[in-house]
Amino acid sequence: MKVTIICLAVLIMAALVYCGPYSDPHCAPGRDTVVHLFEWKWNDIKAECTRFLGPRGFCAVQVSPANENAVVTNPNRPWWERYQPVSYKLITRSGNEQEFRDMVQTCNNAGVRIYVDTVINHMTGGYSGSGTAGDHFDGNSCSFPAVPYSNLDCNAGDVCHSSDGSIQNYNNPEEVRNCDLVGLKDLRLSKDYVRDKIAGYLNHLISIGVAGFRVDAAKHMWPGDLEAVFARLHNVDSNTFGSGKKPFIYQEVIDMGGEAIKMAEYFATGRVTNFIYGVKLADIFLRHTNQAKWLGSWGSSWGMPNTNDVVVFLSNHDNQRGHGGGGAPITFFEPKQLKIGTAFMLAHPYGFPRIMSSYHWNRNIQGGDDANNWAGPPHNNDMSTKSVTINADMTCGNGWVCEHRWRQIYNMVAFRNVVSGTGVLNFKSYGDQQISFSRGSKGFIAIVADGSHLNQNINTNLPSGNYCDVISGNYENGACTGKTIHVDSNGNAHINISGTSDDPVVAIHVGAKVGSAMQVTG
Numbered sequence: 404m405k406v407t408i409i410c411l412a413v414l415i416m417a418a419l420v421y422c423g424p425y426s427d428p429h430c431a432p433g434r435d436t437v438v439h440l441f442e443w444k445w446n447d448i449k450a451e452c453t454r455f456l457g458p459r460g461f462c463a464v465q466v467s468p469a470n471e472n473a474v475v476t477n478p479n480r481p482w483w484e485r486y487q488p489v490s491y492k493l494i495t496r497s498g499n500e501q502e503f504r505d506m507v508q509t510c511n512n513a514g515v516r517i518y519v520d521t522v523i524n525h526m527t528g529g530y531s532g533s534g535t536a537g538d539h540f541d542g543n544s545c546s547f548p549a550v551p552y553s554n555l556d557c558n559a560g561d562v563c564h565s566s567d568g569s570i571q572n573y574n575n576p577e578e579v580r581n582c583d584l585v586g587l588k589d590l591r592l593s594k595d596y597v598r599d600k601i602a603g604y605l606n607h608l609i610s611i612g613v614a615g616f617r618v619d620a621a622k623h624m625w626p627g628d629l630e631a632v633f634a635r636l637h638n639v640d641s642n643t644f645g646s647g648k649k650p651f652i653y654q655e656v657i658d659m660g661g662e663a664i665k666m667a668e669y670f671a672t673g674r675v676t677n678f679i680y681g682v683k684l685a686d687i688f689l690r691h692t693n694q695a696k697w698l699g700s701w702g703s704s705w706g707m708p709n710t711n712d713v714v715v716f717l718s719n720h721d722n723q724r725g726h727g728g729g730g731a732p733i734t735f736f737e738p739k740q741l742k743i744g745t746a747f748m749l750a751h752p753y754g755f756p757r758i759m760s761s762y763h764w765n766r767n768i769q770g771g772d773d774a775n776n777w778a779g780p781p782h783n784n785d786m787s788t789k790s791v792t793i794n795a796d797m798t799c800g801n802g803w804v805c806e807h808r809w810r811q812i813y814n815m816v817a818f819r820n821v822v823s824g825t826g827v828l829n830f831k832s833y834g835d836q837q838i839s840f841s842r843g844s845k846g847f848i849a850i851v852a853d854g855s856h857l858n859q860n861i862n863t864n865l866p867s868g869n870y871c872d873v874i875s876g877n878y879e880n881g882a883c884t885g886k887t888i889h890v891d892s893n894g895n896a897h898i899n900i901s902g903t904s905d906d907p908v909v910a911i912h913v914g915a916k917v918g919s920a921m922q923v924t925g
């Protein structure tokens with residue numbers, strides 16, 4: 404009887420874990436975090452999978468669009484040219500098809516998945532030029548001979564009724580989905596021919612071994628059209644991911660609550676990007692317009708979708724530079740707040756988390772706008788993308804920020820892996836901006852979100868022993884390079900955090916117990 408009940412409960416839980424066919428991120432066992440290596444070259448990602456992401460327990464990399472894009476020279480090679488497809492050939496500033504294949508294979512072997520950012524809603528803007536594979540195009544006539552697409556393959560006045568063919572009114576779903584997004588030639592996804600071409604591109608990526616896709620501008624496509632495209636997709640590689648598995652799909656839908664199109668329309672076709680998440684956390688950890696003490700109910704009761712329907716993140720490549728209307732998030736320009744916010748994100752079980760890994764640019768705020776927010780990746784004189792170099796202290800050089808290589812961040816990736824499967828326990832607040840909680844009996848975190856001082860004996864729910872605070876140091880060969888936290892036989896620990904210090908967070912877990920032989924990175 405007891406066994407039956409337990410089995411039933413396990414079955415129900417298993418059913419709840421991944422609902423739709425596209426919601427499973429296909430992480431290797433014990434991994435749970437994505438890093439967006441924005442604008443990185445395939446060769447650099449390949450190296451990073453082996454030397455860092457695999458050993459550190461990352462689940463996957465989101466890579467920049469892999470297909471041929473328009474070469475934009477005014478401004479000179481902005482990052483956003485990669486969101487203007489010219490063909491589905493795998494040739495970009497990140498590398499060619501052979502380099503892409505090598506990356507996917509090496510990363511898969513290192514236990515790290517590749518998700519490709521796919522731009523399938525549109526092609527280039529309304530001008531002519533050539534792409535990164537040398538192919539000519541003329542956006543005005545929807546002429547993309549390297550696909551080929553012609554005039555018949557873009558939406559026109561029969562389905563788009565805005566004054567100039569571009570989206571003006573975000574409260575009119577027809578306009579949002581049938582008209583051009585900032586002048587980008589909108590593909591006629593109602594046509595089988597267009598669906599076949601897009602599915603052909605995605606199937607090519609699947610055949611190379613990718614695990615999933617970020618679907619750019621999903622809000623600008625009808626859910627039914629996406630269903631028709633995804634129905635054409637092959638299963639992902641059975642040797643790597645198991646048999647009968649669909650690709651992981653997460654759709655970019657910016658839904659801050661004020662528009663006609665809702666995230667929920669896209670749950671049947673995968674997960675969605677939860678933009679509300681990072682803005683609400685920025686309200687607490689950056690602006691202090693809300694209080695950390697309320698985070699005890701963090702999750703769907705904050706008006707956000709269910710945990711298995713979302714990818715969560717503090718910022719993305721758009722809103723970190725004021726693009727896209729996805730709110731004002733925490734970015735690497737606020738390193739202390741970014742580390743605090745990321746620690747919370749990775750310690751909390753809600754959502755499938757993504758870390759932004761950026762490059763530096765010369766931010767130049769004028770009248771509220773960043774005049775340099777177009778600036779592309781670090782580049783050589785010939786405008787080729789610079790390689791990522793690694794410094795002696797593990798940080799990156801050549802203009803790459805590499806947030807994912809900050810100790811306070813990568814150690815929390817391991818924390819998340821260790822506490823996997825446990826719930827939030829003993830959430831407590833000590834004043835408005837001081838909180839702590841446990842993850843089952845496997846991990847414990849305390850955070851001060853403002854400049855106040857936390858000095859408390861707290862029950863961590865961990866077995867007694869000495870634990871390495873993985874925020875202030877690393878756990879290496881059984882020893883801790885940072886603070887050690889003593890947990891007594893009742894599970895209590897003395898936690899002392901000054902909110903004005905660089906890292907007002909303490910995080911301990913059973914994979915980093917001082918003196919134990921076990922070393923867990925994921």
Ligand code: QV4
Pocket residue numbers: 483484485486487522527528529530569584585586587619620621622655657721726727728729
């Ligand atoms: C210009 C004018 C337009 C005019 C057009 C005529 O501004 O008014 O109609 O010319 O051709 C670039 C330029 C933009 C230019 C356009 C077309 O910035 O000024 O229009 O090209 O040539 C990125 C950038 C965009 C960029 C685009 C294509 O953010 O600035 O546009 O790439 O290069 C909404 C959407 C959401 C979207 C977000 C930005 O709901 O889906 O806006 N987010 C995704 C990506 C984002 C990308 C796109 C969608 C488009 O995350 O990075 O836009 O693929 O919220």
Ligand code: CA
Pocket residue numbers: 524579580581582589590623624
């Ligand atoms: Ca569209």
